[in-house]
Amino acid sequence: MTALVCALGCLFSLSACGTDKEAGKIRIGIKFDQPGLGFKKAGTYVGFDVDVAQYIAEKMGYGEDDIIWKEAPSKQREAMLQNGDVDMILATYSITDERKKAVSFAGPYLVAGQDLLVRKGDHAISGPQDLNGKRLCSVTGSTSAITVKKKFSKEVQLMEQPGYAECATALFSGIVDAVTTDDIILAGLASASRGRLEVVGQPFTQEYYGVGIKKGDKALAAKINAALKDMIANGSWQRALESNTQGANFKPNPKYNPPVPNEGE
CATH class of the missing domain: 3.40.190.10 (Periplasmic binding protein-like II)
Incomplete structure (x- = not known):
């Protein structure tokens, strides 16, 4: 009987019986x-x-x-x-x-903290104050994309991508001027770029x-x-x-790290 119920359930839900x-x-x-x-x-x-x-x-x-x-x-x-x-x-x-x-x-x-990733040696952007007229890339659904829309919507053109690899590719090719998301994420991308990308190092949020x-x-x-x-x-x-983060030139802000885990209780 149980097998029959499960079999019938699978007709209506592909996931119902695929969890064994x-x-x-x-x-x-x-x-x-x-x-x-x-x-x-x-x-x-x-x-x-x-x-x-x-x-x-x-x-x-x-x-x-x-x-x-x-x-x-x-x-x-x-x-x-x-x-x-x-x-x-x-x-x-x-x-x-x-x-x-x-x-x-x-x-x-x-x-x-949200920061900016640029091409190595590109000094046109040294912080959020230099974003006027620039093209940025971030990921759809991220707090970073939301922050850009709230704080810099009149100043920048935002491209949203499904992942940061796509944003890094857009930065390599010159489609955008910078990638923006959290500093630790950008540090990993910079490390993976083998010296072609660098983090500006001016975080402007706490995440x-x-x-x-x-x-x-x-x-x-x-x-x-x-x-x-x-x-x-x-x-x-x-x-x-x-x-x-070895080799990524990343240091967490000691003012906030390590944090105290007490959320949700």
Whole structure:
């Protein structure tokens, strides 16, 4: 009877009976295209977000083989959590009041700042004060794109792309004058460019990276926050950050880092 019910259910929902392989696993959304943070490389996943996610999962009783990694593009993150596609998301996911209307957060686990990425040696842009008339690229659904629209809509022309790799390509080719997003993301792109791109180094926002979870799940938020506090206290957080930003010329703002994880409880 159970098999019949499942078979009938599958006729109406492709996902309803495709979760057997996920039983007993934890599903975590990350970025697949952000060097140093969440990056898919030859079937493996590396980066600071990945290391933080693995630490949290381990503290919750999941081994490395118990994690199912899922790509979480910026514009799809809320829907993925609301639909139950993932249990949590660590994907440079800034905690904002607008997002908290749809999902909840634990953390924060890092405070970054929005900055600018330019071609090496291009001194026309040394900070946000030089953006008048410039062409910028950012990612659809990101807080960085929203900030540009709010603060610089009359000054700049904004190109939105699905990922930062596309923005970097546009910068290489001269289609845009700069890429804008969080400094740690830009540092990874600059490092991957082998010296062809550089971060301006004048952050103009504070972005509190949170662990996205289903709205109202205070028990899960408490577990995640406990794991993050442990990671920070024993030095694992610092080691993970340093190893994933090596050679990227990135230093987190000590005024805000490491942060105190108390969101969502």
